[in-house]
Amino acid sequence: MKNLLNENIRAPLAFAMMALLLLFVGVSQSWSVALSIFNLCLISAIMSLGVNIQWGYAGLLNLGVMGFTALGGVAAVLISQAPVAEAWTAGGQNILISLALAIVTIVICLQVKRRVTNIWFRRSALGITLIIGYLAINHFYAPGVKAIEAVEPATKGFLGGFGLPIILSWAVGGMLAAAIALVVGKITLGLRADYLAIATLGISEIIIAVLKNEDWLTRGVKNVAGLVRPVPYELDLQNSAWFSDGVRWIYSTQLDKLTEIGQEKLLHDLVIQSSSIFVKLCYSGLFTSVLLILLILSIKALNSPWGRMMRAIRDNEEAANAMGKNIVKQHLQVFILGSAVVGIAGAMLVTLDGQFTPASYQPLRFTFLIWLMVIIGGSGNNLGAVFGGFFIWFMWVELEPLSIFLMNLVTANMDGVSVIKTHLINSAPHLRLFMMGLVLLLTMRFMPKGFIPEKTRLHSIS
Amino acid sequence: MLELTDIINALVLLSNFVLIPALSYGSQLAMGALGITLVYGVLRFSNFAHGDLMAFGTMLTILLTWWLQSIGISLGAFPTALLALPFAILGAIALSLIFDKSVYQFYRNQKSSPVIFVIVSTGVMFMMNAIVRLIIGPNDQRFFDGTKFIIHPREFKDLTGLSEGLAIKSTQLLTVVITLVTVIALFWFLQKTRTGKSMRAYSDNEDLALLSGINPNKVIWITWIIVAALATTAGTLYGLDKSFKPFTYFMLLLPMFASAILGGIGNPIGAVVGGYVIAFSEVLVTYAYKKFLIYLLPEFMEPRGLAQFLSTDYKFAVSFIILVVVLLIRPTGIFKGKTIR
Numbered sequence: 001m002k003n004l005l006n007e008n009i010r011a012p013l014a015f016a017m018m019a020l021l022l023l024f025v026g027v028s029q030s031w032s033v034a035l036s037i038f039n040l041c042l043i044s045a046i047m048s049l050g051v052n053i054q055w056g057y058a059g060l061l062n063l064g065v066m067g068f069t070a071l072g073g074v075a076a077v078l079i080s081q082a083p084v085a086e087a088w089t090a091g092g093q094n095i096l097i098s099l100a101l102a103i104v105t106i107v108i109c110l111q112v113k114r115r116v117t118n119i120w121f122r123r124s125a126l127g128i129t130l131i132i133g134y135l136a137i138n139h140f141y142a143p144g145v146k147a148i149e150a151v152e153p154a155t156k157g158f159l160g161g162f163g164l165p166i167i168l169s170w171a172v173g174g175m176l177a178a179a180i181a182l183v184v185g186k187i188t189l190g191l192r193a194d195y196l197a198i199a200t201l202g203i204s205e206i207i208i209a210v211l212k213n214e215d216w217l218t219r220g221v222k223n224v225a226g227l228v229r230p231v232p233y234e235l236d237l238q239n240s241a242w243f244s245d246g247v248r249w250i251y252s253t254q255l256d257k258l259t260e261i262g263q264e265k266l267l268h269d270l271v272i273q274s275s276s277i278f279v280k281l282c283y284s285g286l287f288t289s290v291l292l293i294l295l296i297l298s299i300k301a302l303n304s305p306w307g308r309m310m311r312a313i314r315d316n317e318e319a320a321n322a323m324g325k326n327i328v329k330q331h332l333q334v335f336i337l338g339s340a341v342v343g344i345a346g347a348m349l350v351t352l353d354g355q356f357t358p359a360s361y362q363p364l365r366f367t368f369l370i371w372l373m374v375i376i377g378g379s380g381n382n383l384g385a386v387f388g389g390f391f392i393w394f395m396w397v398e399l400e401p402l403s404i405f406l407m408n409l410v411t412a413n414m415d416g417v418s419v420i421k422t423h424l425i426n427s428a429p430h431l432r433l434f435m436m437g438l439v440l441l442l443t444m445r446f447m448p449k450g451f452i453p454e455k456t457r458l459h460s461i462s
Numbered sequence: 463m464l465e466l467t468d469i470i471n472a473l474v475l476l477s478n479f480v481l482i483p484a485l486s487y488g489s490q491l492a493m494g495a496l497g498i499t500l501v502y503g504v505l506r507f508s509n510f511a512h513g514d515l516m517a518f519g520t521m522l523t524i525l526l527t528w529w530l531q532s533i534g535i536s537l538g539a540f541p542t543a544l545l546a547l548p549f550a551i552l553g554a555i556a557l558s559l560i561f562d563k564s565v566y567q568f569y570r571n572q573k574s575s576p577v578i579f580v581i582v583s584t585g586v587m588f589m590m591n592a593i594v595r596l597i598i599g600p601n602d603q604r605f606f607d608g609t610k611f612i613i614h615p616r617e618f619k620d621l622t623g624l625s626e627g628l629a630i631k632s633t634q635l636l637t638v639v640i641t642l643v644t645v646i647a648l649f650w651f652l653q654k655t656r657t658g659k660s661m662r663a664y665s666d667n668e669d670l671a672l673l674s675g676i677n678p679n680k681v682i683w684i685t686w687i688i689v690a691a692l693a694t695t696a697g698t699l700y701g702l703d704k705s706f707k708p709f710t711y712f713m714l715l716l717p718m719f720a721s722a723i724l725g726g727i728g729n730p731i732g733a734v735v736g737g738y739v740i741a742f743s744e745v746l747v748t749y750a751y752k753k754f755l756i757y758l759l760p761e762f763m764e765p766r767g768l769a770q771f772l773s774t775d776y777k778f779a780v781s782f783i784i785l786v787v788v789l790l791i792r793p794t795g796i797f798k799g800k801t802i803r
Binding site (some may be wrong): 192201202213371375423433434435 | 507508565568575576577578579580581582584586587588589590591592593595596597599600624665712716719720723725773775778779782783785786789790793
């Protein structure tokens with residue numbers, strides 16, 4: 001047993017267990033379900049990597065993960081949707097003017113803050129600038145928004161995007177998240193750790209509120225659906241000759257046993273099944289390559305002098321500061337990097353879903369669950385974070401049927417029509433929240449470094 | 463020409479849609495923020511599970527209310543929930559103490575950093591959230607009974623002949639009165655009683671308090687008892703006034719934190735003031751002043767739009783913006799709370 005928990009073999013053990021779990025789902029439920037879980041596991045692992053960069057490397061408690069995920073989603077919409085020309089002519093100009101005015105107002109405020117020394121003069125100058133800025137922006141903004149939202153409100157009513165392949169949005173999502181993280185980080189990184197948590201949680205809610213209400217940008221709660229995929233569509237596959245030939249070749253032994261009519265029918269079913277699996281496999285391939293690239297970069301970064309400096313800052317800020325490291329600058333850097341990785345994952349998630357629904361972003365699912373992944377997987381260890389992403393997502397999905405099964409078992413002896421029984425079975429899905437909380441508390445108590453702990457190398461001085 | 467009735471109409475309108483709702487929402491926030499501030503002051507961590515503790519307490523109130531209603535007990539004009547509240551408080555206290563013993567105590571003994579406490583409290587948050595959803599489900603629940611209005615808008619109109627009717631719901635008055643009584647009692651307790659003084663001493667300087675023979679365990683127990691009582695009361699009042707939904711209570715966490723930090727975290731007076739400031743700014747900023755201005759301004763100056771600073775959808779965001787701004791400009795809050803850095 002002791003050997004089994006040796007830290008060196010924990011990582012292979014963990015991933016082998018994960019593979020077995022997924023294979024088990026493939027065999028017992030279906031390969032399509034297993035692949036769906038696997039794809040979301042990959043995305044979760046990338047998010048978890050991003051949070052690990054912030055928390056594991058540098059000890060920053062960022063509870064704004066949800067906001068950066070959503071920003072990635074925004075990028076996916078803006079890159080892939082075709083521009084709506086009428087909306088641009090209707091109100092595009094007004095939006096651009098108000099954006100420019102907003103920038104001007106902020107620049108003036110920053111300049112006033114920097115240059116004016118008299119405190120009362122500064123405050124009144126700031127106040128006046130803000131009020132004038134607000135009125136000026138609103139003068140252009142409100143009619144612009146109204147005009148844009150009036151353009152075919154049922155299907156469009158927004159400015160649209162660039163009409164580029166959606167896969168570009170993965171990089172753009174990262175950049176967008178990084179840009180916002182720069183602003184957020186500048187504002188919040190001076191705060192003590194638990195205030196940073198509250199502030200970032202608040203900021204992520206603000207981001208979601210903006211996305212829900214600014215219809216001209218991403219249609220708000222009216223959602224954007226039907227994003228163009230980077231991979232083939234099932235229907236196209238089913239109609240293409242090469243695909244059905246391929247399926248025929250793979251299943252040839254099975255098909256040869258049947259009569260002609262039986263063959264046709266089975267082939268038809270197989271093609272439909274395989275097309276869905278093929279699409280999911282395409283996504284898996286894309287996601288796996290992104291994950292591997294990011295993982296390799298993260299591992300390299302953590303083992304580089306930069307990574308050592310980060311850990312030094314995390315473990316003892318004062319000492320690192322005394323050694324001449326600029327802590328504020330490094331914190332900002334790592335905050336931006338981590339958020340960018342989360343943004344990439346956010347764009348990938350929307351790509352996979354094919355739609356952007358701002359109302360689906362909830363802190364429990366997109367912030368706290370990701371944190372769970374990092375802490376349970378092993379903060380500070382990239383492999384640990386990836387494992388956490390896989391394991392927790394798997395649990396999150398599979399605990400639901402499992403708890404319904406358990407509830408059925410528990411209530412098996414109860415009266416068939418009992419109100420309590422139906423209530424218990426109906427509320428079984430919430431059991432997974434309980435289990436997640438319990439797992440978090442148990443991990444924090446008995447395995448605070450996570451399942452695959454950070455490797456600390458001690459060099460003796462001799 | 464500006465007439466007196468126009469002015470009165472405008473004022474009635476404003477109190478209907480701004481003053482009275484903000485006052486009752488502010489009271490609910492104030493009581494919630496008091497709980498957060500007490501945990502921060504005495505136990506020294508930001509309790510992310512506070513919203514869900516509120517939800518748990520309220521859930522108990524609702525269940526007891528339903529039971530009381532089913533056996534035919536009611537309070538007449540008052541909501542039955544008031545009768546259930548004390549027992550619900552006991553339940554919330556029990557849950558808080560269980561979590562303190564089984565979870566927080568360990569980290570307190572270890573003298574863990576605030577960050578660890580935040581993470582652990584999110585674990586507790588998950589569990590409490592799950593307990594509430596398991597028992598009562600994730601949907602909206604209404605449990606109000608008794609007289610709905612103290613001043614009915616139509617009766618008010620008939621009585622005064624004004625075109626605007628003043629509406630005061632009984633839950634709004636109840637909220638304000640109960641908050642007033644609770645806050646006064648709490649301050650009397652903290653300032654005048656021996657236990658209250660020991661709590662404040664422990665909050666100010668743990669080591670000195672221990673040296674002068676204060677029993678830390680007793681202080682912590684009393685704190686959880688007060689916090690659970692405040693949370694349950696605040697949650698019940700919020701639920702009576704609006705409705706109960708677990709997710710809404712979870713989302714109340716941020717406005718409550720905003721109130722506590724705005725007032726100066728660890729400072730009870732600050733929490734109360736912060737609660738009202740947040741509530742009033744949320745309502746004031748998102749209220750459409752069009753009708754109000756039409757009463758007051760001459761015709762040619764009447765606003766064309768809604769005369770609204772921010773759309774109502776941003777109501778919640780207002781408190782987050784205030785929170786972030788306060789953390790930036792004056793992190794110690796209005797009244798000096800614990801220093802943040």
